[in-house]
Amino acid sequence: EDKVVQSPLSLVVHEGDTVTLNCSYEVTNFRSLLWYKQEKKAPTFLFMLTSSGIEKKSGRLSSILDKKELFSILNITATQTGDSAVYLCAVRSYNTDKLIFGTGTRLQVFP
Amino acid sequence: NAGVTQTPKFQVLKTGQSMTLQCAQDMNHNSMYWYRQDPGMGLRLIYYSASEGTTDKGEVPNGYNVSRLNKREFSLRLESAAPSQTSVYFCASSPQPLAGGRNEQFFGPGTRLTVL
Numbered sequence A: 001e002d003k004v005v006q007s008p009l010s011l012v013v014h015e016g017d018t019v020t021l022n023c024s025y026e027v028t029n030f031r032s033l034l035w036y037k038q039e040k041k042a043p044t045f046l047f048m049l050t051s052s053g054i055e056k057k058s059g060r061l062s063s064i065l066d067k068k069e070l071f072s073i074l075n076i077t078a079t080q081t082g083d084s085a086v087y088l089c090a091v092r093s094y095n096t097d098k099l100i101f102g103t104g105t106r107l108q109v110f111p
Numbered sequence B: 001n002a003g004v005t006q007t008p009k010f011q012v013l014k015t016g017q018s019m020t021l022q023c024a025q026d027m028n029h030n031s032m033y034w035y036r037q038d039p040g041m042g043l044r045l046i047y048y049s050a051s052e053g054t055t056d057k058g059e060v061p062n063g064y065n066v067s068r069l070n071k072r073e074f075s076l077r078l079e080s081a082a083p084s085q086t087s088v089y090f091c092a093s094s095p096q097p098l099a100g101g102r103n104e105q106f107f108g109p110g111t112r113l114t115v116l
Helices: none
Strands: A003-007 A010-014 A019-026 A030-038 A043-049 A056-058 A061-066 A071-076 A085-093 A099-101 A105-110 B004-007 B010-013 B019-025 B031-038 B042-049 B065-068 B074-078 B087-094 B111-115
Touching: A003 A085, A003 A099, A010 A019, A019 A030, A019 A085, A019 A105, A030 A071, A043 A056, A043 A061, A043 A071, A071 A085, A085 B042, A099 B042, B004 B087, B010 B019, B019 B031, B019 B087, B031 B074, B042 B065, B042 B074, B074 B087
Parallel strands: A010 A105, B010 B111
Antiparallel strands: A003 A019, A019 A071, A030 A043, A030 A085, A056 A061, A061 A071, A085 A099, A085 A105, B004 B019, B019 B074, B031 B042, B031 B087, B065 B074, B087 B111
């Protein structure tokens, strides 16, 4: 059965800290891994990764995929209170149009 | 562009009542999805539609029906609501099924449903 596991479940840090969020997966015919940020309402797209070792960056956020070890990390440097959210990881296989989501990591950044 | 819109935003039902959640997208996307999100459970797929005229079951389809009315609209129906269906429901869309390149899903704002 395909599954996505995220860790930690929750994280509390102070502004300026750097955090690393983890996502491991087991999926048949892996195609891509996606990261979303969910604040109060709908998830919003952050990154899609398909190849190992290529880092995606957007400002203070970056992500990398390891297809051999079946995991991805999302790094946030110099965290701000606006980074407080649930971060969701999802994977897609070639067999299907469906995304399989992890349960998310809840990040709280305090001033 | 409004993106993905959902109605209603909130709904309270009594056990046994029926209702339909509406979803529409104006991005000309082929694929549409319905998810439910419960605390500690992440997003779970209820039904999806890879294209107009087709629908398929997701992970948790029991107690729900869907209709892909046209390319823009994808509705979710609860025929006889149960307390276990209390959840936040998200609709999403994406450009093409099984397509190469960037193909992320875009989410609507959600419907918070409570069944008493």
